[in-house]
Amino acid sequence: MTQASTQANFPRGVDLLRDPLLNKGTAFTERERDQLGLRGLLPPPVRTMEQQALRVMANVRSKPDDLERYLYMIGLQDRNETLFYRALVDNLEELMPVVYTPTVGKGCQLFGRVFRRPRGLYISADDRGQIKQVMRNWPRQEVSVILPTDGERILGLGDLGASGMGIPIGKLALYTACAGIHPGKCMPVMIDVGTENEEFLNDPLYLGLKRHRLKGDEYDALIDEFMQACKELWPDALVQFEDFANHNAFRLLEKYRHTHCTFNDDIQGTGSVALAGLLSSLEVTGRRITDERVLFLGAGEAATGIGEMIAATMVQAGLSHEEAQRRCWFVDSKGLVVASRTDLTHHKKPWAHQAEFVKTLSEAIEVIKPTALIGASGMTGAFTPEILQAMARINDRPVIFALSNPTSKAECTAEAAYVHTEGRCLFASGSPFPSVHYQGRTFSPGQGNNVYIFPGVGLGAIAVRAKEITDGMFLTAARVVAELVTDEERATGNLYPSLKRIREVSGRIAVEVAKQAFREGLAQEREPASVEALVQSLRYEPDYVEYV
Numbered sequence: 001m002t003q004a005s006t007q008a009n010f011p012r013g014v015d016l017l018r019d020p021l022l023n024k025g026t027a028f029t030e031r032e033r034d035q036l037g038l039r040g041l042l043p044p045p046v047r048t049m050e051q052q053a054l055r056v057m058a059n060v061r062s063k064p065d066d067l068e069r070y071l072y073m074i075g076l077q078d079r080n081e082t083l084f085y086r087a088l089v090d091n092l093e094e095l096m097p098v099v100y101t102p103t104v105g106k107g108c109q110l111f112g113r114v115f116r117r118p119r120g121l122y123i124s125a126d127d128r129g130q131i132k133q134v135m136r137n138w139p140r141q142e143v144s145v146i147l148p149t150d151g152e153r154i155l156g157l158g159d160l161g162a163s164g165m166g167i168p169i170g171k172l173a174l175y176t177a178c179a180g181i182h183p184g185k186c187m188p189v190m191i192d193v194g195t196e197n198e199e200f201l202n203d204p205l206y207l208g209l210k211r212h213r214l215k216g217d218e219y220d221a222l223i224d225e226f227m228q229a230c231k232e233l234w235p236d237a238l239v240q241f242e243d244f245a246n247h248n249a250f251r252l253l254e255k256y257r258h259t260h261c262t263f264n265d266d267i268q269g270t271g272s273v274a275l276a277g278l279l280s281s282l283e284v285t286g287r288r289i290t291d292e293r294v295l296f297l298g299a300g301e302a303a304t305g306i307g308e309m310i311a312a313t314m315v316q317a318g319l320s321h322e323e324a325q326r327r328c329w330f331v332d333s334k335g336l337v338v339a340s341r342t343d344l345t346h347h348k349k350p351w352a353h354q355a356e357f358v359k360t361l362s363e364a365i366e367v368i369k370p371t372a373l374i375g376a377s378g379m380t381g382a383f384t385p386e387i388l389q390a391m392a393r394i395n396d397r398p399v400i401f402a403l404s405n406p407t408s409k410a411e412c413t414a415e416a417a418y419v420h421t422e423g424r425c426l427f428a429s430g431s432p433f434p435s436v437h438y439q440g441r442t443f444s445p446g447q448g449n450n451v452y453i454f455p456g457v458g459l460g461a462i463a464v465r466a467k468e469i470t471d472g473m474f475l476t477a478a479r480v481v482a483e484l485v486t487d488e489e490r491a492t493g494n495l496y497p498s499l500k501r502i503r504e505v506s507g508r509i510a511v512e513v514a515k516q517a518f519r520e521g522l523a524q525e526r527e528p529a530s531v532e533a534l535v536q537s538l539r540y541e542p543d544y545v546e547y548v
């Protein structure tokens with residue numbers, strides 16, 4: 001029972017029904033209907049949340065396609081967030097691909113057409129000089145997670161400009177569903193700096209600035225003003241950069257990682273979840289992390305982020321930084337990343353080792369003889385049967401991760417990986433694959449989904465008001481994920497815990513990340529007797545409370 005309704009500004013009547021965080025729809029009790037001016041504004045029968053949730057799932061399942069399911073769920077989120085989260089939490093495996101990848105990508109592409117109600121905060125290049133005032137319009141005082149994108153590299157879909165707003169909204173829904181961060185404390189942000197997407201620039205329905213992207217010093221000044229405003233208005237909030245293009249993502253991370261509580265999920269979250277898969281594989285192969293030689297296809301945010309995490313873990317295991325880096329090799333669109341190349345961007349240079357240049361992945365495999373092959377290139381089918389057979393020839397138990405999303409972009413299918421390595425590989429993918437039956441065995445490989453990592457890291461960081469988010473926290477998160485995989489899960493070929501256990505996983509990560517923040521002296525909270533209790537006290541459960 002809560003006395004919330006005794007607060008002077010507690011809404012009544014239609015205003016209450018229109019507040020998605022407070023609305024309960026047909027679940028308002030008779031007493032609430034009488035005392036909060038609702039009588040007559042709702043159909044008379046009072047329903048339970050269970051009955052409402054049944055209706056929601058029946059409606060979702062009756063829709064003809066995922067886009068319709070997405071639109072239905074977004075509509076529900078705008079009407080009744082508690083019910084939205086109840087349905088999402090209880091049906092996470094079914095609904096995560098609806099409210100987030102891959103369906104959210106379609107929702108973004110059609111954003112200008114399917115837009116109904118605004119959600120989140122829109123800051124544009126035209127707001128220069130007054131971003132703080134714009135942010136003050138945010139209707140809630142407490143903000144724990146701010147999630148900005150500039151829409152330049154949305155999923156694998158490229159520059160979607162302001163239509164990328166679906167991403168921060170969807171991703172924050174996962175922070176709430178998986179870790180229990182209160183939805184009212186999450187702020188999705190679109191920083192609209194224009195777009196290079198000609199289709200959108202010519203589309204009368206596009207809901208963004210019709211101009212080419214702000215660049216250089218002007219862009220940096222805008223982001224700087226935004227980051228300053230975040231710090232001044234909500235100094236303890238986590239700022240999670242999402243789907244910024246390479247040329248900004250690495251720079252902005254380096255620029256703000258020691259001044260703000262911030263991280264880039266595309267780089268660090270991906271690094272952590274792939275590391276978790278690799279650590280988990282060691283339980284099966286019996287190898288040590290320092291035995292691994294990892295070859296990446298792709299050298300972008302995901303691949304180099306993973307490289308950083310693997311190298312850092314090897315350093316913890318006793319290798320020097322240089323030795324650890326030399327165990328990670330990259331092939332990009334031009335060929336093997338080596339020191340003699342003159343065309344390498346800044347973020348690739350640490351991985352440019354002294355070695356002869358070779359052009360193809362198969363040549364690189366023969367030269368490097370990797371134990372693990374990790375694809376984050378967006379190159380469909382790049383792990384050909386010959387490549388997979390080569391990995392199986394070189395290794396007793398090769399690790400093969402085809403991380404490119406969506407499924408259609410994966411470097412190989414799960415089936416190809418098992419068939420061409422005689423069922424000996426340890427496989428994970430970015431998008432889910434169905435189980436594979438091969439030579440009397442059934443493999444149910446897991447998905448190296450960042451959702452295993454970011455919600456828990458976020459909750460841990462905000463629980464202790466971490467000043468910074470460090471690689472050490474991401475390494476901790478990876479270890480927790482790997483430790484939580486059961487023998488039964490590994491026996492089916494899964495290197496990750498079942499997604500059904502994501503709330504447990506996120507909670508454990510949050511506790512360990514919070515402890516890590518205390519160890520690193522980065523927590524602003526005083527260390528409590530029980531970090532577990534502190535984290536638990538912050539977790540939102542999507543249940544109705546009685547207002548009167």
Ligand code: NAD
Nearest residue numbers: 270298299300301302332333376377403404405430448450
């Ligand atoms: P990015 O644009 O930063 O990097 C892509 C890289 O691929 C670039 O280095 C590019 O040079 C390289 N590349 C392009 N064509 C190539 C070719 N023919 N051969 C070799 N390399 C080539 O993108 P990103 O953020 O690093 O994402 C890459 C992929 O990883 C995407 O498909 C994304 O969906 C996936 N991803 C998966 C996860 C996950 O599974 N958890 C997380 C993040 C990203």
